[in-house]
Amino acid sequence: MTKAENTKDIKIKMEKGLLGFEHIHDYTLKPIRGNPFFFWLESTEGPGFLLTKPAFFFEEYVLHTDKESLSDLEPSGREIQVYTIVTVPENTMDMTANLLAPLFINEDKGLARQVVLHDTPYTTRHYLFPPEKRRDCG
């Protein structure tokens, strides 16, 4: 890894939980050794989630959120990081990212919330590796 960002575990408090998992508030965001593209979001109480950053796979991803609406994440100088939850079907290459409801994480303060975008072309499933761009690797 060349970049030294986000190389340690970060405790995350998700006051509102994830939709469907409102009862789970405590998570740990873990980098994945040797793979800077993905992250593991683990809860002690149950499920784990695979995360990525939209910037890695969706260069044109644009978000319109005003700072006011993120006040619960206590943004200070440093920008809040945007992650997206990845769904992994049986065929791993078909994994998709939920660009409709990204995860905003204040890594400094350990606060996070899943934000539902309004008036957006994005959906809950976007291929990380669009089939039309895949090469047959045999």
Place this chain on the structure above:
Amino acid sequence: MLVLTRKPGQKLLIGDDITITVLEVKGDLVKIGIEAPREIPVHRFEVYEAIEKENQAAAQVKKDILSSLPGVDKND
């Protein structure tokens, strides 16, 4: 379920600080205005459901996946 009848322009108040206004009724479409504090999320129900479903699908992932993710060359 509480059922109330309203005309365009008329409002409903929920609690102290949520106001629902019926803005326009056109055929089978009803345009609704919602004023609520920023910390109250407002979603189209089907959008909420879709995200909930997707989160549940995403939670099926097994931690084993971490060793076989694309982006890492395991054969070196």
